Amino acid sequence: EPEVTQTPSHQVTQMGQEVILRCVPISNHLYFYWYRQILGQKVEFLVSFYNNEISEKSEIFDDQFSVERPDGSNFTLKIRSTKLEDSAMYFCASSELLAGGEETQYFGPGTRLLVL
Amino acid sequence: AQSVAQPEDQVNVAEGNPLTVKCTYSVSGNPYLFWYVQYPNRGLQFLLKYITGDNLVKGSYGFEAEFNKSQTSFHLKKPSALVSDSALYFCAVRDMDNDMRFGAGTRLTVKP
Known part of the structure; x- marks a missing residue:
């Protein structure tokens, strides 16, 4: 069964650094989404x-976030200058x-981002 | 704007007993309602959805949900709970703008 994949599974970064989270959606899908879940919250x-x-x-x-579909398969979320929150x-x-x-x-398994 | 509420943070049931996880919604227009399950350290897995048609919707793993328009509810049910059903359950609503709004989640614990 086709599934959404995400990389990396975990990312640790320093505050102020840029991160790019990657996703490969299901191949015949046309709509793409990003969600987040702060620990213990909705x-x-x-x-x-x-x-x-x-x-x-x-x-x-906000302006710190951007999304891109750089090629026919990947869908990325960029955070330009990460904050603790x-x-x-x-x-x-x-x-x-x-x-x-x-x-x-259909959701991927998630990327756990930790900003230090 | 649409919203969804899950009034119970936690539901505990004994294995073999029926379970219900509650959800109420608020949306303008026709509601598209969903249930997802999240197992520990895993992503969200789709269980079932209501779009139109029969008010009783059947989904994965023996779960079903009943859409009640007058009570604006979409409760998740299973006739006989399994220990392996223990997980975090999220109700979600989507309107014609396509974005999903999730409830706060209900942690279901099924005890042997």
Whole structure:
């Protein structure tokens, strides 16, 4: 069964450094998403991406964040200058474009980011 | 804006007993409702969804959920719980703007 993959599984970085989190969505999916989950808290929507552009973003997704689909398979989340409060589990998700909006988002295993 | 609430942080049941994990929602327009499960150190796994049609939706691992429009609820149920069902369960709602909003999660513990 096809699945969403994410690399790395864990990342430790110093405050102020740039990080890039990578995701390979399911191959025939057209919508891509990033979410984050701060330890012990709820899953929060960050951004959705379709047709090579952001379709929606939350208030969390400020100028420090950016997303890119550099090639036909990868979908990346970049944090330009990490802050302590960026420490979280970051989940990538993808979905097909189904008629009537019946899309199911399939999630990757996550990247645990720790900012020191 | 849409939102979803899971009123119970924790649900404890004995193995073999029925389980219910509660979820209520608020959304403008028709709701698209989802349940996901998260096992320790794992990502979110899709369980089931309600889009339209029958109010009782059947999903993976023997779970089902009942959509109740008048009570704006979408409770997750299973007739007979297994110890292996112990995990964190998230209800989510999506509106026509396509972004998902998750509940705070409910930790289900099934004891032998």
